[in-house]
Amino acid sequence: MARPPLPIGAWGNIRTEKLGPNRHCARARFRDYDGKTRDVEATGPTGPAAVRALQTKLRDRIAPNDDEITRETRVNTLADLWLDEILTEERVTPQTIDRYTTSLRTVIRPALGNLRLREASVGRIDKVLREVAKDRPSAAKGAKVVLGQMFALAVRRGALATNPVRETGRIRKQRRTVVALEPHQLEGVRAAIRKWQQPTPGKSGPRQTGDLADIVDLLFATGARIGEILGLRWEDLELAADPPTLTMCGTIVYVKGKGFFRQEWTKTDAGYRTVVLPRFAVGMLMARKIAAVVNPNDAIFASRRGTWLSPQNVRRQWRQARADTGLEWVTPHTARKTVASLIDKEANAKDAAGQLGHEDESITKKHYIVKPAIAPDSSRILEQLGASPEATGPERRAQGPTRAP
Structure with a gap:
């Protein structure tokens, strides 16, 4: 044998x-x-x-091969080869490439870049991710995604038998309570913006416009993302239709070296949607249309130079406007939560998810709706655990607690 x-x-x-x-x-x-x-x-x-x-x-033995990735390859080199691959395949958006590059620059290269692949053990990678997660859980999760894809490439090329990133511990983010605005709070936000937009003698900086108040109104009228609102064009509106509608079909993104521009598709497939506008939004948009200055992008909200507005600048202006109101926690995302919670209350979670552009209403329920889970009505069943009418009063108290046999 x-x-x-x-x-x-x-x-x-x-x-x-x-x-x-x-x-x-x-x-x-x-x-x-x-x-x-x-x-x-x-x-x-x-x-x-x-x-x-x-x-x-x-x-440390590896199979003889002519591949450029081996167990002796350094993590920095693997990162470069992985970036070249995804750029060549064009499988991710430029802004995603920017996020990946940031993770490499700020987390992966400083902590692991000089290690050889055989030295990048589960324990070493896990320790790095846990250290980052203490102060920056989102950065740790982003780095784990990048590392997982990098080491998957090493496995495909035969340099490693298994992907060590898969065995690292789960990174947990602090769970936040969903908070939406009450009507009186929303009025406080609007009042703060109106006050901020008023010209102040001696105030330095560019002259304030009415854009911020109109942007905020449209956020609360649609539940859209800030990038979607700033990427709207007049051709996306149907104000004369019955009912008046607005179509979300793009968003403002930032790519290093290119700046801000309008991406011709939404964040997700479900994000491409047409929403019906409430009356207060229709009135605001009609007033803007009458006073609008032609710009090359046909943007509803354009800068003085006719370019797209930066979401970061709008957020900064909003923070300044709320500084004296005690509502610093109110962000553009708070508008999405407020819209979702109101629609769920008056209609249902499915309608709320459709308004926000979510593919799955479970995401809307978990992260956007201020509403505790409602247990089924089992009160009639639980009534059996209550005291029976004949066992009440002094006689029942004298019997003491019932013991199981």
Whole structure:
């Protein structure tokens, strides 16, 4: 009966041989990761030293190949090769590439970049991610996504047998309570914006416009994302229709080296949607249309130069406007939560998800609706656990608690 082959990545008996003064050789048969069995040897000044050198060599052994990624490749090099691959395939958007590059620059390269792939163990990667997650859980989650894709490439190229990132611990973000605005709070926000937009003698900086108040009104009229609102064009409106509608079909994004521009598609497929406008939004938009200055982008909200407005600048203006109101926590995302909560209260969560552009209403329920989970009405069943009419009063108190037999 033929001797069974060695398992992949295993070696047979180690043999030693003295080659000369202070020179010994250790040899063993090793079954490589391509299935072939080869002789591997190492030398040392003594027999035990040669054996140790061979064991190290066998442990780090990889199948001979012409690939540019091996177990000896450094993480920095793997990062560069992975970036080249996804850029060539054009499978992700430019802004996603920017986020990936930021994760590499701020987390991955400083902490792991000089390690060889064989040294990037589960424990080392997990420790780095946990340290980052203490202060920046979102950055840690982003870095884990990037690392997972990088090491998946190393596995596909045969440099590693498994992806160590898969075995790292789960990164937990602090759960936040969904908070929406009450009507009187929303009026406080509007009043703060009106006050902020009034010209103030001696106030430095550019002259304030009425854009911020109109942007806020449209956020609360639609539940749209700030990038979607700022990316709206007059051609996306149907104010004369019955009912008047607005179509979300793009968003403002930022790409390093290119700046802000309108992306011709929404964040998700479900984000491409047409919403019916409430009357207060129709009135505001008609007033803007009458006073609108033509701009090359046909933008509803354009800068003085006719370019797209920056979401970051709008958020900054909003923070300044709310500084004296005690409503600093109110953000453009708060508008989405307020809209979702109101629609869920008056209609249902499915309608709320459709308004916000969510593919799954479970996301809307979990992150956007101020509403505790409602248990089924089991009060009639639980009534059996109440005191029976004949066992009330002094007689029942005298009996004491009922004990199980």
